[in-house]
Amino acid sequence: MSKIIIKLEDISKQYRLGVVGTGTLSHDLNRFFAKIRGKEDPTRKVGVSNRLDTIDGQYVWALRDINLEVGEGEVLGIVGKNGAGKSTLLKLLSRVTAPTTGNIKVKGRIASLLEVGTGFHPELTGRENVYLNGAILGMTKKEIDSKYEEIIEFSGVKKYAETPVKRYSSGMYVRLAFAVAAHLEPEILIIDEVLAVGDADFQKKAIGKMQSVSRSGRTVLFVSHNLTAVEQLCTKGILMQNGTITLRGNVHDITSAYKKISVNENDLKRSGTRLIEFQDYRMTNMEGTKIDEVFLGDDFMVSTVAKANENIDYTDLSLDIRNDSNEFVGHITNADDLFEIKKVDKGDTISVSVTVKNISLAPGTYYISIWLGNSYGTMDYIENCMRFSIKQGDKFILRPYPFDKRAKIVLQSKWNFK
Amino acid sequence: MENENIGAMNSPQDDDWTMIIRPKRGLLDINMHELWRYRDLIMLFVKRDFVAKYKQTILGPLWFIIQPLLTTLMFTVVFGNIAGISTNGIPKMLFYLSGIVGWTYFSTCLNDTSQTFVKNASIFGKVYFPRLALPISIVISNLVSFFIQFIFLLCFLFYFMAVGSDIAPNINVLLIPVLIVLIAGLGLGFGIIISSLTTKYRDLTNLVTFGVTLWMYATPIIYPMSGIPEKYRIFVLANPMTPIVETFKTALLGVGEINYLQLLYSFGFTVAVLVAGVIIFNKVEKTFMDTV
Numbered sequence: 001m002s003k004i005i006i007k008l009e010d011i012s013k014q015y016r017l018g019v020v021g022t023g024t025l026s027h028d029l030n031r032f033f034a035k036i037r038g039k040e041d042p043t044r045k046v047g048v049s050n051r052l053d054t055i056d057g058q059y060v061w062a063l064r065d066i067n068l069e070v071g072e073g074e075v076l077g078i079v080g081k082n083g084a085g086k087s088t089l090l091k092l093l094s095r096v097t098a099p100t101t102g103n104i105k106v107k108g109r110i111a112s113l114l115e116v117g118t119g120f121h122p123e124l125t126g127r128e129n130v131y132l133n134g135a136i137l138g139m140t141k142k143e144i145d146s147k148y149e150e151i152i153e154f155s156g157v158k159k160y161a162e163t164p165v166k167r168y169s170s171g172m173y174v175r176l177a178f179a180v181a182a183h184l185e186p187e188i189l190i191i192d193e194v195l196a197v198g199d200a201d202f203q204k205k206a207i208g209k210m211q212s213v214s215r216s217g218r219t220v221l222f223v224s225h226n227l228t229a230v231e232q233l234c235t236k237g238i239l240m241q242n243g244t245i246t247l248r249g250n251v252h253d254i255t256s257a258y259k260k261i262s263v264n265e266n267d268l269k270r271s272g273t274r275l276i277e278f279q280d281y282r283m284t285n286m287e288g289t290k291i292d293e294v295f296l297g298d299d300f301m302v303s304t305v306a307k308a309n310e311n312i313d314y315t316d317l318s319l320d321i322r323n324d325s326n327e328f329v330g331h332i333t334n335a336d337d338l339f340e341i342k343k344v345d346k347g348d349t350i351s352v353s354v355t356v357k358n359i360s361l362a363p364g365t366y367y368i369s370i371w372l373g374n375s376y377g378t379m380d381y382i383e384n385c386m387r388f389s390i391k392q393g394d395k396f397i398l399r400p401y402p403f404d405k406r407a408k409i410v411l412q413s414k415w416n417f418k
Numbered sequence: 419m420e421n422e423n424i425g426a427m428n429s430p431q432d433d434d435w436t437m438i439i440r441p442k443r444g445l446l447d448i449n450m451h452e453l454w455r456y457r458d459l460i461m462l463f464v465k466r467d468f469v470a471k472y473k474q475t476i477l478g479p480l481w482f483i484i485q486p487l488l489t490t491l492m493f494t495v496v497f498g499n500i501a502g503i504s505t506n507g508i509p510k511m512l513f514y515l516s517g518i519v520g521w522t523y524f525s526t527c528l529n530d531t532s533q534t535f536v537k538n539a540s541i542f543g544k545v546y547f548p549r550l551a552l553p554i555s556i557v558i559s560n561l562v563s564f565f566i567q568f569i570f571l572l573c574f575l576f577y578f579m580a581v582g583s584d585i586a587p588n589i590n591v592l593l594i595p596v597l598i599v600l601i602a603g604l605g606l607g608f609g610i611i612i613s614s615l616t617t618k619y620r621d622l623t624n625l626v627t628f629g630v631t632l633w634m635y636a637t638p639i640i641y642p643m644s645g646i647p648e649k650y651r652i653f654v655l656a657n658p659m660t661p662i663v664e665t666f667k668t669a670l671l672g673v674g675e676i677n678y679l680q681l682l683y684s685f686g687f688t689v690a691v692l693v694a695g696v697i698i699f700n701k702v703e704k705t706f707m708d709t710v
Contacts, residue, residue, distance in 0.1 A: 092439065097704065098440070099439065101441055103439065105437070105439075114543075121470055128466070132462045132466055135462045140458050
């Protein structure tokens, strides 16, 4: 392994819950008295681990005993659900706030991009803001002088460099802000979700720039919910859950572990009257084995078991398929097939399965939602409860190259040449 | 490639870290070196304050002069003519203006720096730079406005000298740079103490604005030192701004005399406040984002 450039030793961070400002004086006095008597800080004990739904103390540990070493040139992706402690970790590294316990040791300069355009002033011109923002991010005036042309060129707002940024469109504003950030040259770069700005074109440019930064041998820590971006940029990753690092390794292992926990945990969005409700659902191959992966052109089955809590005259069942970006790409319902689910008595259990033939969505990751309901409304709806991926295989696409990423479905085709 | 190899050879050993982030830092562990490295940022903040303040105003920098001028006129009418407070024979306008110019620098420094943390929370929450850079930039940009007002005051002074008023600027004007440093130091010191305390307890913000106004009345701005009854003298003299303002007026107007012992007291007070301020500020800046 290469030289260690960042080292975190037993890092913990405690936050106080609720409104700060009421009762803090008494807490402070409490702490102070404990300190002068040489006792342990009384507020340390009441902290609970960071389970957002089970908080009963007044203090919460956003991070608990983090130990981490990052080698030189490593591009590390940090993934985890909201509240897992990712942003807190980045805040500690970028010195926005200090840890409660532990040490962080660093070799070299750190620049952090927790947001683009920090400190931009609307009355200042584009040029003045480039200088101000660059200096806030840690560049000297000389460094900015030497990069100014490049920055303005990259941002594409050259014509408006002498116009106050309050006259900019939001797109121009973001592009200029990102351009400054992208031209930082620290040994260590910390990035938090900043790629989630601008239009598709600009995002592409941003990702490209980030890739070239990460290939230039710099150490990069990257937090994002956009798993595609994480996989594109990073080689290694860590998975954070409830304030601790639960997994460290190859980026693909990390993202797939993250996908699993993000579906498996009891945070499925479920709604409806539950006059009839799903008891089980699974995706299987034609032999009935549970799967989460199919090849393009394959057939597969979705089987559901539902129980009626009341007498039901009729119900429809449908499946929605969404892609990674939560775009609605497919809809299947029994009504389309003139298949009817009628007269279910209270207490009865029904099993319904549907076969999807020759799946022709573009290779990628998809989520299935299931719905039971009728013209009176939704009885049970479970959002994105099954995740599966479609691999390219060799049924529809014969050449050994990846299918064009821009396309969403694969059209079967036949070619002629005379 | 060669450069990289050289870099690797010179690279620090395993225990040779360039930075260690710890939960708490020592009381006097103040990184002046780092602050110096960010001097460009300080100057850019000064420029920003300046540009932003007067953009889209018709009168622009004239506002620097309008404010003390109107205050002076007001004081002349109310305190000079209606209340009839003595000005020791100095033309009233000149007497008030000289006090106001010095005081304004102090009060703007104090008011503006006392909001450092609360006002800049959004920047501080996103990026690190030495937090002291902001209050220092405020003191510098207020210094610029002070100079403009000071030149305006000098114009007044020369006018009154030309029309033959009994005023005599003297050798003590050489003390004025020292006075400016003292005013800046006091304003900065008090300001950063208050800004550090307001991160948790906002009560102080309410106190500051009118507190500074009240403080002015405890300083010989609208009255001469000689006009104070003996039994209240001690309170006015306990005010560290008193010797500064008195010396300032004496140097420019030539009335009254300079008490070096009192000036020394102001100096000591300034140093103490500034040191206390930097220590408290330094302690708070690490974790204020959690409480602000």
